[in-house]
Amino acid sequence: xxxxxxxxxxxxxxxxxxxxxxxxxxxxxxxxxxxxxxxxxxxxxxxxxxxxxxxxxxxxxxxxxxxxxxxxxxxxxxxxxxxxxxxxxxxxxxxxxxxxxxxxxxxxxxxxxxxxxxxxxxxxxxxxxxxxxxxxxxxxxxxxxxxxxxxxxxxxxxxxxxxxxxxxxxxxxxxxxxxxxxxxxxxxxxxxxxxxxxxxxxxxxxxxxxxxxxxxxxxxxxxxxxxxxxxxxxxxxxxxxxxxxxxxxxxxxxxxxxxxxxxxxxxxxxxxxxxxxxxxxxxxxxxxxxxxxxxxxxxxxxx
Amino acid sequence: xxxxxxxxxxxxxxxxxxxxxxxxxxxxxxxxxxxxxxxxxxxxxxxxxxxxxxxxxxxxxxxxxxxxxxxxxxxxxxxxxxxxxxxxxxxxxxxxxxxxxxxxxxxxxxxxxxxxxxxxxxxxxxxxxxxxxxxxxxxxxxxxxxxxxxxxxxxxxxxxxxxxxxxxxxxxxxxxxxxxxxxxxxxxxxxxxxxxxxxxxxxxxxxxxxxxxxxxxxxxxxxxxxxxxxxxxxxxxxxxxxxxxxxxxxxxxxxxx
Numbered sequence: 001x002x003x004x005x006x007x008x009x010x011x012x013x014x015x016x017x018x019x020x021x022x023x024x025x026x027x028x029x030x031x032x033x034x035x036x037x038x039x040x041x042x043x044x045x046x047x048x049x050x051x052x053x054x055x056x057x058x059x060x061x062x063x064x065x066x067x068x069x070x071x072x073x074x075x076x077x078x079x080x081x082x083x084x085x086x087x088x089x090x091x092x093x094x095x096x097x098x099x100x101x102x103x104x105x106x107x108x109x110x111x112x113x114x115x116x117x118x119x120x121x122x123x124x125x126x127x128x129x130x131x132x133x134x135x136x137x138x139x140x141x142x143x144x145x146x147x148x149x150x151x152x153x154x155x156x157x158x159x160x161x162x163x164x165x166x167x168x169x170x171x172x173x174x175x176x177x178x179x180x181x182x183x184x185x186x187x188x189x190x191x192x193x194x195x196x197x198x199x200x201x202x203x204x205x206x207x208x209x210x211x212x213x214x215x216x217x218x219x220x221x222x223x224x225x226x227x228x229x230x231x232x233x234x235x236x237x238x239x240x241x242x243x244x245x246x247x248x249x250x251x252x253x254x255x256x257x258x259x260x261x262x263x264x265x266x267x268x269x270x271x272x273x274x275x276x277x278x279x280x281x282x283x284x285x286x287x288x289x290x291x292x293x294x295x296x297x298x299x300x301x302x303x
Numbered sequence: 304x305x306x307x308x309x310x311x312x313x314x315x316x317x318x319x320x321x322x323x324x325x326x327x328x329x330x331x332x333x334x335x336x337x338x339x340x341x342x343x344x345x346x347x348x349x350x351x352x353x354x355x356x357x358x359x360x361x362x363x364x365x366x367x368x369x370x371x372x373x374x375x376x377x378x379x380x381x382x383x384x385x386x387x388x389x390x391x392x393x394x395x396x397x398x399x400x401x402x403x404x405x406x407x408x409x410x411x412x413x414x415x416x417x418x419x420x421x422x423x424x425x426x427x428x429x430x431x432x433x434x435x436x437x438x439x440x441x442x443x444x445x446x447x448x449x450x451x452x453x454x455x456x457x458x459x460x461x462x463x464x465x466x467x468x469x470x471x472x473x474x475x476x477x478x479x480x481x482x483x484x485x486x487x488x489x490x491x492x493x494x495x496x497x498x499x500x501x502x503x504x505x506x507x508x509x510x511x512x513x514x515x516x517x518x519x520x521x522x523x524x525x526x527x528x529x530x531x532x533x534x535x536x537x538x539x540x541x542x543x544x545x546x547x548x549x550x551x552x553x554x555x556x557x558x559x560x
Contacts, residue, residue: 026524030548033305033522046526054541059517061527063353068519075526077540217352269520270345270352271308272395 003286004293005279007041007260009238010161010186012122014041014096014261017294018251018279021242021265022047022100022125022165023072027086028093034272039279041261042096045086047127049102050111052078057209062198067217067244068266069196071210074102074130079115087119096122098163102130106150110157117159124160126151129167129192130214141167141192144179155184163240166190166231173227174234181235189240189263190231191224217266218244225257232258232299246274248281258299306396306522307332308345313390314368320445323419324384325360326371328392333369335397336362338404338427339490339513339552342369342396343521346379354395355379356518356547358423358490360448369394372422372448398521399551402488402511404431410485413438413508414456415473415499417491421448423513424490428455436482440473440495474498484508493560500555510555516546523548531559 005016019042025031028043037043055075062069076082082099090097099121103109109126116124128141128150140150151164164180166173168191177188193214198207224243231239241259244266245251251262267274282294291297311330319325332342336359343354361370375381386392404427412431416424417440425448428437435456439449443464452458460468461476469476473495476482489499490513503510516528529543533556536544544550544558 024520024525030520030522030524034307046524052540054543055526055529058527058529060529061517061519061525063351065350066352068353070519070525070527072526075529075539075541075543077538081540218349266352266519269525270354272306272522273308 003283003291004295005283005286007294009163009240009260010123012096012161016041016279016282017255017259017261018275018282019098019240019261019263020044020268020275021263022127024265024268027082028090029086031268031272035276037090037093037095039276040095042098042122043090043093044098044125044263045082045090045100046076047074047100047102047130048076048079048082048112049074050079050108050115052076052081059207059209062207062213064196064198064215064219066219067215069198069208069213069215070193071208071213073210076102079112083115083119087121091120098123098125100125100127100165102127106153109150109154113154113158117157121160123163124158125163125165125189126154127165127192129165141176142170144175147176148179148183151180151183151185161186163187163189165192167192168223168227169195174230177231177235181237185237187238187240188231188235189242191220191227191243194220194223216244218246220244221250225253228254228259229257229301245278246270248278248285251278251282252285252297255294255297256299256301260298306398308393308395310391311369311394313386313388313392315388316384316386319372319447322375323447324373324375326373326383326386327368328371328394329366329368330394330396331367332394332396333362333367334364336369337397337401338430339401339423340397340399341423341551342371342394342398343518344371344379344383345393345395346382347392348378348382351379353519354521355383356398356515356521358513359397359426360422361426361429374419395521398547400549402427402552407431407486408433411435411483413477413482413484413487415487415489415491416440417473417489417495418442420489420491420495420513424488425451425455427488428452436484438473438476438482440476440491441467443467472498474502477502486511489513496555497560500560503555511552512555512558512560513551514546514553514558514560515551518547521547532557533559
């Protein structure tokens with residue numbers, strides 16, 4: 001049987017719907033020892049800002065039941081080093097390159113977007129939802145009007161398809177997705193991490209230096225699937241679904257809920273080959289259920 | 304060499320002292336191990352997802368075995384302590400830079416281990432062929448691994464409770480015993496490493512120290528386990544470095560601890 005696993009996001013054709021979640025895969029180099037990047041639909045890089053960011057104090061990570069917390073604080077080398085080192089590395093592979101963009105002010109985001117416009121990348125994912133950076137980021141992603149404003153401003157300067165990454169830390173994720181769509185977003189990705197906290201009861205201290213951190217991993221998956229479903233009911237633009245995806249079954253849940261593509265995040269840390277295994281497992285599922293084109297599965301949960 | 308996640312088979316496990324276990328596992332990656340490197344060991348209980356970074360105490364490339372000596376510190380290591388011969392356990396490795404001992408040729412090396420930082424220094428002491436001496440710091444109680452260090456080199460002990468060797472820290476033992484050398488290689492708790500760094504600087508010695516931090520990926524991708532560096536690091540482009548990939552062994556002069 002000839003199967004079609006390719007999906008299209010804003011005119012960009014991905015060979016399959018499996019991507020990496022920003023921040024969990026570096027810029028691909030570290031995991032290229034484990035994974036054949038040519039087999040992935042896209043690599044989504046760690047967030048990049050206009051100037052280097054040193055990130056938060058340590059401890060930055062903590063394990064919790066069925067997942068983890070992180071408060072890295074978007075440490076990154078800045079867009080210049082990223083563009084001269086990491087983009088050429090990714091260009092060696094037959095996969096799409098999506099660069100995650102972060103900032104503290106609208107001007108920051110614009111500077112990064114403009115710097116990336118001429119680079120050989122396929123899309124930009126705008127991080128309006130990092131819970132670990134006090135200024136900007138999350139604040140931009142928690143108010144529909146603010147989110148629409150930033151999205152419109154970036155849409156005017158961004159020459160690539162633009163994905164808006166949504167925060168789950170809102171009362172109505174559908175409203176946020178609608179705001180992004182109406183302001184010109186080409187796609188939305190969700191969920192970013194949920195805000196969590198862990199306390200060491202023996203030392204009576206916060207485990208993370210930042211006190212709070214982004215909660216991710218298999219424990220968050222039901223929340224993420226529900227939110228992808230809600231967003232699928234709210235907007236027409238493609239959805240990139242993520243949140244605790246550990247295997248192909250999880251990925252297919254997201255696709256059935258309405259995601260066009262999926263990202264593997266935290267589980268890269270648990271099994272570095274998770275992304276490739278998800279690609280294989282999706283093909284097995286399609287064979288088992290005689291699905292000839294993966295697009296038949298998008299949003300195909302029975303109502 | 305390529306890193307891999309492998310399913311290792313437990314060869315044997317023994318309790319060395321209260322809460323400290325010695326686990327020998329058979330995994331092909333053992334052939335690549337250098338002193339000072341580590342592996343991530345994964346709990347079977349899937350509610351605890353992340354690999355536990357554990358230093359390599361010894362490796363036998365011919366037998367393809369790794370020896371891991373670790374302290375039970377939480378649910379993951381508690382699970383590992385129940386492993387028995389024939390059981391399997393998933394391991395990601397080999398991780399970290401480890402010591403390049405060749406650069407110390409012709410120098411006298413002081414190998415220092417403190418507490419659960421002692422195990423990786425055993426392989427370091429074993430593999431360094433030149434002049435060497437070991438100094439081990441314990442809180443007190445059983446001097447785990449001490450007899451094995453004795454086979455490699457003259458080994459001094461410091462105990463915080465004074466039950467054996469010099470009462471106090473490893474630095475107290477170095478002073479009390481008049482130990483001298485050109486280079487210090489050390490792993491242990493942060494206060495010890497800070498004291499080692501200061502002592503080495505004050506005495507015109509080089510010091511290479513092994514750091515630890517809470518980790519997630521273990522391969523340099525997540526930036527969870529960074530240490531502050533004295534200068535902008537060539538990879539991160541900010542003043543910090545990844546302990547799991549750029550370390551865990553650092554020249555003490557290069558890190559702000």
